[in-house]
Amino acid sequence: MRRYKKTTRSYATYLNCVSCGKEYRPDEIDYTCPDCGPWAGTLEICYDYSAVKRQLTRESLRKNRDFSHWRYLPILPVNNPDFIPNLRVGWTPLYRSAMIERELGVGSIWIKDDGQNPSASYKDRASSVAVVRALEKGVQTVTAASTGNAAASWALMTALTDLEAVIFVPERSPKAKLAQLALYGATVLQVKGSYDQAFDLCCQAAEKWGWYNRSTGINPYLGEGKKTGALELCEQLNWQPPDYLFVSVGDGCIFQGVWKGFRDLYRLGLIDRLPRMIGVQAQGSAPLVTAWETGSDRAESIIPRTIADSISVGSPRDQIKALKAVRESDGQFISVSDQEILAAIRGLARKVGVMAEPAGAAAFAGMMKIANQCKFKTSDSIAVIVTGHGLKDIESVMHAAPRQSLLVENDLQDVADCLSRETRQFP
Numbered sequence: 001m002r003r004y005k006k007t008t009r010s011y012a013t014y015l016n017c018v019s020c021g022k023e024y025r026p027d028e029i030d031y032t033c034p035d036c037g038p039w040a041g042t043l044e045i046c047y048d049y050s051a052v053k054r055q056l057t058r059e060s061l062r063k064n065r066d067f068s069h070w071r072y073l074p075i076l077p078v079n080n081p082d083f084i085p086n087l088r089v090g091w092t093p094l095y096r097s098a099m100i101e102r103e104l105g106v107g108s109i110w111i112k113d114d115g116q117n118p119s120a121s122y123k124d125r126a127s128s129v130a131v132v133r134a135l136e137k138g139v140q141t142v143t144a145a146s147t148g149n150a151a152a153s154w155a156l157m158t159a160l161t162d163l164e165a166v167i168f169v170p171e172r173s174p175k176a177k178l179a180q181l182a183l184y185g186a187t188v189l190q191v192k193g194s195y196d197q198a199f200d201l202c203c204q205a206a207e208k209w210g211w212y213n214r215s216t217g218i219n220p221y222l223g224e225g226k227k228t229g230a231l232e233l234c235e236q237l238n239w240q241p242p243d244y245l246f247v248s249v250g251d252g253c254i255f256q257g258v259w260k261g262f263r264d265l266y267r268l269g270l271i272d273r274l275p276r277m278i279g280v281q282a283q284g285s286a287p288l289v290t291a292w293e294t295g296s297d298r299a300e301s302i303i304p305r306t307i308a309d310s311i312s313v314g315s316p317r318d319q320i321k322a323l324k325a326v327r328e329s330d331g332q333f334i335s336v337s338d339q340e341i342l343a344a345i346r347g348l349a350r351k352v353g354v355m356a357e358p359a360g361a362a363a364f365a366g367m368m369k370i371a372n373q374c375k376f377k378t379s380d381s382i383a384v385i386v387t388g389h390g391l392k393d394i395e396s397v398m399h400a401a402p403r404q405s406l407l408v409e410n411d412l413q414d415v416a417d418c419l420s421r422e423t424r425q426f427p
């Protein structure tokens with residue numbers, strides 16, 4: 001069991017509507033600003049930064065032996081640390097790739113492998129914070145709609161509690177994600193339709209039956225969990241943030257959450273500059289790229305089509321914050337083709353040793369695309385977050401593989417024949 005000094009109140013003081021600026025107390029509201037509605041009324045959690053500053057310093061972090069994202073507890077909205085799941089969420093590895101640096105001629109390339117989280121995706125950062133909130137509220141039933149990873153993560157976090165979880169996923173989620181859901185024992189509803197349809201159905205059910213809803217875009221606590229990737233990255237880089245950060249984007253929750261993390265660190269004086277945020281979408285599912293390119297404040301809904309199921313999102317639910325993040329950081333949204341995503345899966349596996357699902361590799365594909373357009377300087381420091389593990393979607397990974405296995409007889413001569421056909425140098 002984790003041991004934390006018990007506090008009765010976090011330093012989260014109010015929630016701020018990003019559209020109208022109205023402030024709400026944490027006990028007053030769970031989701032969005034009623035004046036602005038579910039899309040525009042997305043809320044951001046704000047802290048007593050001077051109090052946090054006294055608790056969270058470079059020195060206190062140097063001494064902190066908690067190698068999970070809970071090392072940043074003073075800047076997380078947790079009132080009762082007893083509810084923190086006993087799992088190692090976060091503090092994921094950060095790899096530097098000299099091979100890719102040489103290939104691209106850039107200063108430094110950093111790959112953060114968030115497939116190493118307990119349910120093998122970045123979503124555990126958000127689910128672990130949301131489950132604490134659900135337990136603090138004393139609810140019985142929780143829900144979420146997800147393309148698959150948030151669902152698996154939510155099913156895991158709630159399995160460790162006595163919460164009932166009812167989870168909505170699109171009918172065609174990859175098998176491995178469905179296997180995770182089945183194993184953790186949530187009630188899983190595979191909706192005959194898209195993720196966007198599953199999302200709307202989940203919100204209707206949550207409202208009708210009063211379930212606590214961990215769905216993206218409406219739940220302000222998710223971004224707080226998702227910001228911890230930025231906190232870790234900066235600490236792992238000795239408080240020198242990268243010049244560019246690449247993130248795969250579906251709804252935009254990870255993207256905006258990571259940006260909030262950098263802004264929090266800046267306000268706390270732990271970093272003295274901010275990176276440019278580059279959001280990467282799949283070409284067949286790129287409404288935020290279009291909105292950004294056309295200077296629009298809203299993304300037009302589309303029917304998504306991509307191999308990257310986790311970012312196959314027609315109506316991005318966190319679009320307001322995501323568009324704000326890209327503009328505030330002087331960043332960019334770009335799209336990559338499914339072929340570029342498959343090449344990125346190959347590159348990450350063979351040059352970095354990181355196995356990624358398609359959505360997890362899209363950010364890397366975007367980085368390679370911008371590098372090949374010679375847009376980086378030789379001194380630039382570039383970081384890429386890999387958001388999901390490759391074992392979550394082995395069918396796609398097989399498409400990315402450079403070679404398939406060879407079937408041989410149980411016979412040494414057949415092995416020799418096969419190898420000489422295959423390698424041309426054997427024996």
Ligand SMILES: Cc1ncc(COP(=O)(O)O)c(C=O)c1O
Pocket residue numbers: 121122123147148149150216248249250251252253254255310311357359360387388389
């Ligand atoms: C592996 C992976 N990468 C990226 C994303 C995109 O996150 P968001 O929808 O918050 O933009 C998801 C979301 O499901 C995901 O599972």
Ligand SMILES: [Zn+2]
Pocket residue numbers: 017018019020021022033034035036037040041
């Ligand atoms: Zn508002």
